[in-house]
Amino acid sequence: MAILVIAEHSNAALSAATLNVVTAAQKIGGDIHVLVAGAGCAAAAEAAAKVAGVSKVLVADDASLAHQLPENLAPLVAELGKSYSHILAAATTTGKNFLPRVAAALDVDQISEIIAVESADTFKRPIYAGNAIATVQSSAAVKVITVRTTGFDAAAAEGGSAAVEAVAGAADAGKSAFVGEELAKSDRPELTAAKIVVSGGRGMGNGDNFKHLYALADKLGAAVGASRAAVDAGFVPNDMQVGQTGKIVAPQLYIAVGISGAIQHLAGMKDSKVIVAINKDEEAPIFQVADYGLVADLFEAVPELESLV
Known part of the structure; x- marks a missing residue:
């Protein structure tokens, strides 16, 4: 039994999410092959070959795969995936974009956002915003799976020595074209990879008041997030949203400031x-999941906390 993990990368470097997917593959058991599909992606392939537990790295280096457009990537993965028992990708924007197409091409059901592996054909995944955990068994010949990265520890990035093999890249489908991108730049850690996250909610009052959280985050070396209510109110950009319809995080420390604790938000951070x-508000639902709670005015508590760090 061999498992194909689709690497998420920037061509120059391997995404941390790929390491969590490799761990999920290890729990299934079998040889683990990693597909690095891109353009000028030799550095990412090199990094993938060093990941502990990986036995082979397949490299599809083609101009049509430069930005991993799903119309070009999915046919390649589907063709290669026929020879594997499982195809795994991270449940990120990229993974959710191309993997359903792969499942459709192979005429199998997709198992989404698994958080645990029971056996080679049985997995656990959250449903109802994480209020229930479903155990799903699949009899599909090829099991197509997205992995919620917060459910698995990262595999060691060093220690492996996998063989690297080139495979033919897919032809340009001609259905879409990459026009451009605007990347948000920050000196703070990326939200989904940060060990500490400080998030603000509707209680912040307005976007200007997030300066208190930025000051605290800078002292802690933390990322800054927000609840959906804060994003919907226009306090901060939506790329800061933590929750079921935002980013799923599981840092070592999560500080929720002025957040009531709606189910939508808890689904994105309760594994912290x-x-x-x-x-x-001492009756706020957030206190039911908090390890430590402070009933206080955030505009007094946060500056005081920041002064003590």
Whole structure:
């Protein structure tokens, strides 16, 4: 039994999410092959070959795969995937974009956002915004799976020595073209990879008040997130949203400031190792999941906390 992991990368470097997917593949058992599809992606392929537990790296280096457009990537993955028992990708924007197309091409059902592996054909995944965990068994010849990366520890990035093999890239489908991108740049850690996350909610009052969280985050070396209510109110950009319809995070420390604790938000952060909540409403649902709670005015508590760090 061999498993194909689709690497997420920037051509120059391997995404941290790929390491979590490799761990999920290890729990299934069998040889693990990693597909690095891109253009000028030799550096990412090199990094993939060093990941512990990987036995082979397949490299599809073609101009049509430069930006991993799903119309070009999915046919390649589907063709290669016929020879594997499982195809795994991270449940990120990229993975969710191309893997359903792969499942459709192979005429199998997709199992989405698994958080645990029971056996080679049985997996656990959250449903109802994480309020219930479904155990799913698949009899598909090829199991197409997205992995919720917060459910698995990252595999060691060093220690492997996988063979690297070139494969033919897919032809340009001609259905879409990459026009451009605007990347948000920040000196703070990326939200989904940060060990500490400080998030603000509707209680922040307005976007200007997020300066208190930025000051605290800079002292802690943390990323800054927000609840859907804060994003919908226009306080901060939507790429900062944590929750079921935002980003799923599981840092070592999550500090929720002025966040009531709606189910939508809890679904995105309740796997955090330690949760600290600051809210002036002692009945706020966030306190039910918090390891530490402080009933206080955030505009007094956060500056005081920041001065002590």
